[in-house]
Amino acid sequence: SPIRDLKLCSESRTGLVFTLEFKAEDTESGIEKVDWTIAKTKTSPNVGEGTINSQVQAECSDESCYCAVDRVCLLKTFTSGLGSLKSFLDAESSFYLKLEAKSRSGLSSVWDGESLQTKPAGIAPELTSLTSSWRSLTVKWSSSFATRFIVIACRKQLGSNQCLTCAEVSVDGLKREADVPILRPNTEYKVQIEAFDDTKDQSALSKADEAKTLEDAPDGPPIDVTAVSLPGKEVFVTWKPPVLFNRNGIIRKYEVEVEVEVETEDGLGQWVLAQAKIDVAAPRTNATVENLFAGRKYRMRVAAATTVGLGPVSDPFEITTLEDVPDEPPTNVSRVSVTKTSVTISWKAIPRDSHNGILLGYSVSYFSQRDDNDNDETTVGDTQTSATIDGLAPFTVYVFTVSGVTSKGRGPASDDLLVQTKEDVPGAPSLDRADPVSSTAISISWDPPKEPRGEILEYVVSVFAVLSSSGRRRRSSSPLLRLIANYTADRDSSVIVISNLTEGANYSILVRARTSVGLGSVIGPYYVQTLRQIPG
DSSP states (O other): OOEEEEEEOTTOOSSSEEEEEEEEEOTTTOEEEEEEEEESSSSSOEEEEEEEETTTGGGGTTSBOOOOTTOOOOOSOOSEEEEEEEEEOOTTOEEEEEEEEEETTSOEEEEEEEEEEOOOBOOOOEEEEEEEOSSOEEEEEEOSSOSEEEEEEEEEOTTSSOEEEEEEEEEETTOOEEEEOSOOTTOEEEEEEEEEETTTTEEEEOOOEEEEOOOOOOSSOOEEEEEEEETTTEEEEEEEOOOHHHHOSOOOEEEEEEEEEEEOTTSOEEEEEOSOOEEEETTOOEEEEOSOOTTOEEEEEEEEEOSSOEEEEOOOEEEEOOOOSOSSOOEEEEEEEEOSSOEEEEEEOOOGGGOOSOOOEEEEEEEESSOTTOEEEEEEETTOOEEEEOSOOTTOEEEEEEEEEETTEEOOOOOOEEEEOOOOOOOOOEEEEEEEOSSSOEEEEEEOOSOOOSOOOEEEEEEEEESSOOSSOOOOSSOOEEEEEEEEEETTOOEEEEOSOOTTOEEEEEEEEEOSSOEEEEEEEEEEEOOOOOOO
């Protein structure tokens, strides 16, 4: 049989209260429930009945449960051990007990118990005062002679007269006051005094009175804390109130704690408070956390508060905010080195707190002040703080800017950095005209180079005598030439007259510009013949 060894507990009250102990065993699956009935006799109607469910037993584990005659509370686990029930019965009366057990595997058995005799009652004490604190009650009473007292404070179930668990305090018979400790805050208790006269083997139970302990801070945190990232560097946090057992009063507000992960000098992560804690008035159970950094790891914790104070915080919920472009540009953008066709620049990295996500690198953009079509950009890695840009035009002013880049794009650009590339030899001037002005002089005019590539210092005009010529103005790729002289003109000049030439002779003309680097490309040759004098 699943039920065996039924007996009266040695600690049984005489008179009005009795305790039964029994073993309920089912080696396969354990006892599911035990139904009990108490009657005056075996054939008379029941005066009390109830069910001990295995699901209820955990609520009363290791504590005493007192119930009215039609109620029952399970004390100990009874899947394979000790079970007991307590009930108030009339004094000096006989009762008959019957138990029926059913196992989870479907087995059942009936135990027809013995007849039980309660003893005569003594004179009941009278409660005179109940004083509440957060987790205890101070009980005072009056009573006739007693050898000892037991103060019983039973926690009531909300909306019911059934008691759940009880605390007991034993008191010497000379005392009429006791503190009942280790109670639940903000909880209604049913209090009774049981007086014992061991000289007469009698006991008596006072009438019940009720008291409610004061509120306290919650014993448990809010539950089911979760969060989602929102655009605009925000996080929406939700939670549920602490379980009812741990609230210890009316929840008045919640406090949301926000921490952000930062890197220490040794490269490890450390959690620090990101902003002031956020107060949320109950019954609201959500909050929008604003002004966060994008692309950063945060953790949210929530605590509940009664009028007494805050309870413990919840376990942290970690979340990473959505990425965005960096908040700040690189700073201290400066020139490192310059050549005719390249520029190397450097900058100070964007602070970690302004990355707004994973920094993919830096974008260097540039354009020429002289040519709108001369523009481009290049990207370097996130750990680089310098870049060399090649393929630039000589003696040209370029405007450089640097931006940080994340998966969301480029952030704000740095201040403009203007850099002029170094000079080079100039391009060729454009020859305008080369004409004879007399039998011994020619006039040569030109336009400045379209690509000066530097500061033009002067123009050099080279005049060659053509040793073999057809006698007319012409162009030739390979005539026989002899240099007569190089003539110079200042940088603002665009025409020169060459004199003291031979009448009717052919000449080859070359024009070049000079910068500090040297002579540039040549324009020409251009062939011209001096005039012939007409006889007479």
